[in-house]
Amino acid sequence: MSEVTVRKQRPKHLALNEIRLPLPGIVSILHRVSGAGLFLMLPLLLSLFGDSVGSPESFAAYKETVSNWFLKLILFGLLWAYLHHFCAGIRFLLLDMHKGLDLQTARLTSKIVLGVSLTLTVIIGVWLW
Numbered sequence: 001m002s003e004v005t006v007r008k009q010r011p012k013h014l015a016l017n018e019i020r021l022p023l024p025g026i027v028s029i030l031h032r033v034s035g036a037g038l039f040l041m042l043p044l045l046l047s048l049f050g051d052s053v054g055s056p057e058s059f060a061a062y063k064e065t066v067s068n069w070f071l072k073l074i075l076f077g078l079l080w081a082y083l084h085h086f087c088a089g090i091r092f093l094l095l096d097m098h099k100g101l102d103l104q105t106a107r108l109t110s111k112i113v114l115g116v117s118l119t120l121t122v123i124i125g126v127w128l129w
Contacts, residue, residue, distance in 0.1 A: 023110040031088040034081035041078055076125050083124075084117040 021029070051062035065071060091109050094100055100109050 034085040080121040
């Protein structure tokens with residue numbers, strides 16, 4: 001007797017536009033993206049920090065550089081990345097301690113992370129600029 005197994009046809013190409021991630025999955029991906037973005041932009045941040053504390057002349061150059069609208073936009077994005085990474089990191093630490101693993105709590109904490117990080121970004125961004 002031979003066994004005939006029916007195999008489901010797997011797609012040859014992954015259709016990313018058809019995938020519907022739940023909110024906790026989106027927060028998880030944004031956590032990774034924000035961490036990678038912060039790491040990749042670290043040379044810029046260190047350069048700006050060095051210019052701001054070096055000398056009065058380098059501080060004047062720093063002020064002129066930071067007044068550029070494009071750099072302000074990048075710094076605003078980095079501010080969001082830091083705050084989101086921080087808030088999501090706290091959420092993931094709580095998940096590692098087995099707090100908030102049920103579906104309703106995971107969705108609620110995801111909404112809280114997004115809300116708090118965006119709110120703090122707007123508040124601190126307006127305060128800084």
